[in-house]
Amino acid sequence: MDDSDDAALGRFLTLADTAEILAITPAEALELVRSNELPAIRIGTSHLWRVERLVLESYIEAKYEEARRLSLWEQSDFGNIPELSGGRILRPEAHRSSEPRD
Secondary structure (H helix, E strand, C coil), X not given: CCHXXXXXXXXXXXXXXXXXXXXXXXXXXXXXXXXXXXXXXEECXXXXXXXXXXXXXXXXXXXXXXXXXXXXXXXXXXXXXCCCCCCCCCCCCCCCCCCCCX
């Protein structure tokens, strides 16, 4: 999306615009709003949802940061400790073929 597209859309985005930017369906965008994951407001007499452009940009940046941190965690030495990883082992240890078997 270039600067001319930004000017055409304005400060507030419809859920359809938001869905297009995120490459999801409008129903998925509505679910993000209803779950309070993506902040939005209702505007006008029809009370349609609107997402502020800056809020959407912040949401996208936060998702990138979340993905970066998860990746770093999974690469860490602590990522395979169930107590620290929400009860799941993220990197199971490989079986060693050189170990003697019973």
